[in-house]
Amino acid sequence: MPISAGEPDALSARLGYLLKHAQLRLAGLSAEALAPFGINGRELAVLAVLAAREPLSQLEAAGRLGLDRTTMVALIDSLEAKKLVERLRSPHDRRKNIVPLTAYGQDCLRRAEQARLETEQRFLAPLSRQDADHLVRALQALVAAPQDGED
Amino acid sequence: MPISAGEPDALSARLGYLLKHAQLRLAGLSAEALAPFGINGRELAVLAVLAAREPLSQLEAAGRLGLDRTTMVALIDSLEAKKLVERLRSPHDRRKNIVPLTAYGQDCLRRAEQARLETEQRFLAPLSRQDADHLVRALQALVAAPQDGED
DNA sequence: TATTGTTATACTCTATAACTATA
DNA sequence: TATAGTTATAGAGTATAACAATA
Numbered sequence: 080m081p082i083s084a085g086e087p088d089a090l091s092a093r094l095g096y097l098l099k100h101a102q103l104r105l106a107g108l109s110a111e112a113l114a115p116f117g118i119n120g121r122e123l124a125v126l127a128v129l130a131a132r133e134p135l136s137q138l139e140a141a142g143r144l145g146l147d148r149t150t151m152v153a154l155i156d157s158l159e160a161k162k163l164v165e166r167l168r169s170p171h172d173r174r175k176n177i178v179p180l181t182a183y184g185q186d187c188l189r190r191a192e193q194a195r196l197e198t199e200q201r202f203l204a205p206l207s208r209q210d211a212d213h214l215v216r217a218l219q220a221l222v223a224a225p226q227d228g229e230d
Numbered sequence: 231m232p233i234s235a236g237e238p239d240a241l242s243a244r245l246g247y248l249l250k251h252a253q254l255r256l257a258g259l260s261a262e263a264l265a266p267f268g269i270n271g272r273e274l275a276v277l278a279v280l281a282a283r284e285p286l287s288q289l290e291a292a293g294r295l296g297l298d299r300t301t302m303v304a305l306i307d308s309l310e311a312k313k314l315v316e317r318l319r320s321p322h323d324r325r326k327n328i329v330p331l332t333a334y335g336q337d338c339l340r341r342a343e344q345a346r347l348e349t350e351q352r353f354l355a356p357l358s359r360q361d362a363d364h365l366v367r368a369l370q371a372l373v374a375a376p377q378d379g380e381d
Numbered sequence: 382t383a384t385t386g387t388t389a390t391a392c393t394c395t396a397t398a399a400c401t402a403t404a
Numbered sequence: 405t406a407t408a409g410t411t412a413t414a415g416a417g418t419a420t421a422a423c424a425a426t427a
Contacts, residue, residue, distance in 0.1 A: 090279070090294065094350045095256055095271055097369035100296065102249040104373065109246060120246055121394090128241070138408060143241065145251065147396060152410060174403045174408045199245045205375040210368050217357055217365040218248035222255065224356040272417090289385060298419060303387060325385040325426045 105202050112198040116191045117161060123195060125154050126180060126188045129164060134177040136169065163187055256353050263349040267342045268312060274346060276305050277339045280315060280329050287326040314338055 090096045109120045118126070128143050129135055135143075141151040155178055158164045163184035169175040180188060203211040241247045260271045269277070279294050280286055286294075292302040306329055309315045314335035320326040331339060354362040 090275065091370050091373070092366075093275065093278075093346075094353070094366065094369075095253070095260060096275065097366065097373055098249060098253040098256060100373045101369050102246070102253055105246055105249060124241065124244065124247065127244075136408075148409070149397085149411085150395065153394095172404075172408085176409070195244075202245070202372065205371050206368055210364070210371075213361070213364050214368040215243075215245065215248065217361050218245075218252050219242055220356050220361075221353065222242065222248055222251045287385075299386070300388085300420085301418065323385085323427070327386070 105199070108198050108202055109195065112194045113191055116187055116194070118158075118163070118187070118191060120195075122154060122158060122163075123188070123191050125151075125158060126163060126184060127192065129178050130180055130185065130188055134167075134179045136175040136177055138175075140178065158184070256350070259349050259353055260346065263345045264342055267338055267345070269309075269314070269338070269342060271346075273305060273309060273314075274339070274342050276302075276309060277314060277331060277335060278343065281331055281336065281339055285318075285328040285330045287320065287328055289326070291329065309335070 106120060113119060113123060116123075124144060125140060128140050137151045137155055138148050141148045144151075146154075155164065155166065155176075159166060162181055164178050164180055166176045166178055169177045203214070206214065257271060264270060264274060267274075275295060276291060279291050288302045288306055289299050292299045295302075297305075306315065306317065306327075310317060313332055315329050315331055317327045317329055320328045354365070357365065
């Protein structure tokens with residue numbers, strides 16, 4: 080039997096297609112849910128990372144998100160323009176910016192995180208609670224697995 | 231107890247982060263695996279769609295992949311330059327290009343699909359066979375579920 | 382009038398290189 | 405010398421608008 084390329088389900092059997100379109104759909108739902116807060120999903124993730132116990136520098140935040148430091152500059156620019164975060168020179172190393180959330184930023188983070196959680200639950204609604212848990216754990220295992228050639 | 235934003239696992243609990251990074255990792259593996267064939271994952275998906283029983287027009291192929299018709303133009307340009315497909319005017323509707331695979335394109339598709347399957351299995355290796363099957367079915371259910379506001 | 386393919390254009394996300402100020 | 409932040413630039417991927425050929 081030949082490979083099913085070209086069959087109607089040729090795409091739905093492709094893991095790459097499934098991951099991409101699942102992500103696109105969740106991103107669409109998130110965009111709606113976060114619009115009232117004036118931020119997008121990436122900005123929310125940055126806020127969440129910056130809300131760590133000890134304030135982070137831009138480079139540290141970029142590292143945690145797997146982003147480039149040049150990408151982080153624009154993200155912080157945007158968050159700062161919205162008064163959600165503040166750039167402060169580190170007194171210990173004046174090359175670094177530490178970037179704490181403003182009080183408004185903390186409030187925005189709390190409410191937007193709630194909206195994100197509700198959106199994820201809506202996205203996962205087609206699955207049983209158990210299947211949804213399985214999905215999240217499987218994805219965590221795949222993302223946490225060592226890269227090819229990685230120690 | 232406050233939301234765990236800022237905790238070390240704040241990101242690995244985000245479905246958006248997990249889907250995005252799972253896709254990035256698979257895309258990286260696929261890029262390596264497909265490099266010997268001179269195509270990327272998107273081009274392979276286009277080849278697979280175009281290999282349907284009845285030859286497809288560019289617009290039909292774009293529709294099946296969820297792409298814009300303007301995006302499809304550049305993809306077909308690239309595949310045609312590599313002699314993997316041919317643009318033919320449809321005799322029934324001369325506005326349409328039907329885009330069959332060349333013999334070389336069919337051979338490339340067959341071998342590249344094999345490489346893609348092996349790559350997906352390598353990507354899923356951290357999971358048990360059963361968990362991997364669960365993951366694929368869950369993603370299919372999420373992607374097939376009706377969109378918000380969709381009939 | 383509507384549709385298909387095409388081109389031009391723009392916007393987002395990302396990465397690379399080079400500059401500055403600090404260490 | 406090396407590092408953190410910044411800027412400029414370029415490359416994917418995607419989308420919109422407008423045009424030519426055809427229906």
